[in-house]
Amino acid sequence: MSEGSELVLDRLIHEPARLAILTMLSSVATADFVFLQRSTGLTQGNLSSHLTKLEKAGLVRIEKSFVGKRPNTNVALTSTGKERIASHWDQLDQLKRRAGASSGA
Amino acid sequence: MERRHLEAAAANYPYLQGLWTIPLGIGVILAGISNLQSRPTGIGAMALILGGLAIAGAALLMIGRYYRDHYGTVTPTRDRYIRQAVAIVAWIAILFIGANQALFWSPDGPQCIYASAFALATLAYYAILVGLRPHHVIIWGAVFVAGLLPIWGGLGADRDPLAMIPLGLLAMLSGVLDQRLLARSFRQSGTEQLEASGVGG
Numbered sequence: 001m002s003e004g005s006e007l008v009l010d011r012l013i014h015e016p017a018r019l020a021i022l023t024m025l026s027s028v029a030t031a032d033f034v035f036l037q038r039s040t041g042l043t044q045g046n047l048s049s050h051l052t053k054l055e056k057a058g059l060v061r062i063e064k065s066f067v068g069k070r071p072n073t074n075v076a077l078t079s080t081g082k083e084r085i086a087s088h089w090d091q092l093d094q095l096k097r098r099a100g101a102s103s104g105a
Numbered sequence: 106m107e108r109r110h111l112e113a114a115a116a117n118y119p120y121l122q123g124l125w126t127i128p129l130g131i132g133v134i135l136a137g138i139s140n141l142q143s144r145p146t147g148i149g150a151m152a153l154i155l156g157g158l159a160i161a162g163a164a165l166l167m168i169g170r171y172y173r174d175h176y177g178t179v180t181p182t183r184d185r186y187i188r189q190a191v192a193i194v195a196w197i198a199i200l201f202i203g204a205n206q207a208l209f210w211s212p213d214g215p216q217c218i219y220a221s222a223f224a225l226a227t228l229a230y231y232a233i234l235v236g237l238r239p240h241h242v243i244i245w246g247a248v249f250v251a252g253l254l255p256i257w258g259g260l261g262a263d264r265d266p267l268a269m270i271p272l273g274l275l276a277m278l279s280g281v282l283d284q285r286l287l288a289r290s291f292r293q294s295g296t297e298q299l300e301a302s303g304v305g306g
Contacts, residue, residue: 020111023108023111023112024111024112024114024115025115026112027111027112027113027115027116027182028115028116028118028179028180028181028182028185029179029180029181029182029183030179030180031115031177031178031179031180032177032178032179033177034173034174034175034176034177034178035115035118035176035177035178035179036177037177038175038176038177038291039114039115039118039177039291072178074180089108092108
């Protein structure tokens with residue numbers, strides 16, 4: 001996207017909780033549900049709801065398994081998810097630069 | 106809240122789990138005690154070593170459970186695994202060189218090259234893996250300098266084993282401070298902080 005073109009932020013990703021989830025997933029191979037819940041501060045229900053939306057959009061892959069007798073949910077970004085979150089942060093950076101330029105003008 | 110804070114909170118999580126240094130520190134202390142020329146002997150000494158090992162083993166299990174249940178689990182990326190391997194190799198290499206210097210160059214010298222090498226190796230490990238934080242520089246920088254000061258004379262063959270006792274304790278202190286850093290990074294990455302910063306929404 002060029003500097004002059006109109007920036008359209010992805011509403012699905014721009015929601016703060018989902019932005020945090022996707023950004024953290026972008027720096028690891030996988031993260032489990034407990035990690036995402038603890039690091040985002042979301043309730044179990046809220047996190048489940050966000051993850052379901054992200055999975056339906058094809059941005060994350062969710063794998064449920066058992067570790068011993070304990071259920072374990074692992075989450076990873078899909079390749080689409082990796083592209084979309086990187087592009088989203090690029091757009092936010094561009095917006096910041098534009099805001100900086102217009103306030104400095 | 107910025108992108109890099111969120112990314113660092115996840116990427117550094119496996120390496121800032123500082124409580125692991127408690128059993129590690131106990132191991133270093135026990136290794137020091139058992140290598141002393143004038144080490145304690147008898148049933149009491151055996152009980153000390155075995156008791157220490159039992160505490161370290163129990164701590165390993167409890168810490169593993171604590172992190173899994175309270176903070177969860179992440180799988181690092183391949184790049185991070187490679188960086189971790191480089192950090193471990195650097196730690197071992199620096200310590201090995203330092204130990205050789207201590208053994209062959211100054212066996213009865215007034216300095217403790219082993220302590221300095223341990224500190225330098227630990228600084229290199231953290232620098233490669235998560236970046237140096239102020240407490241790393243203060244603790245291990247002080248140990249590095251202390252090892253080079255001519256204050257270790259007269260200890261003979263007990264010099265390096267004796268040094269391992271404070272090294273083990275300082276490794277635990279450094280780890281506890283890593284743990285504090287980890288807890289803080291979790292608080293900072295929370296979505297309430299994210300919303301308050303105006304990102305997203």
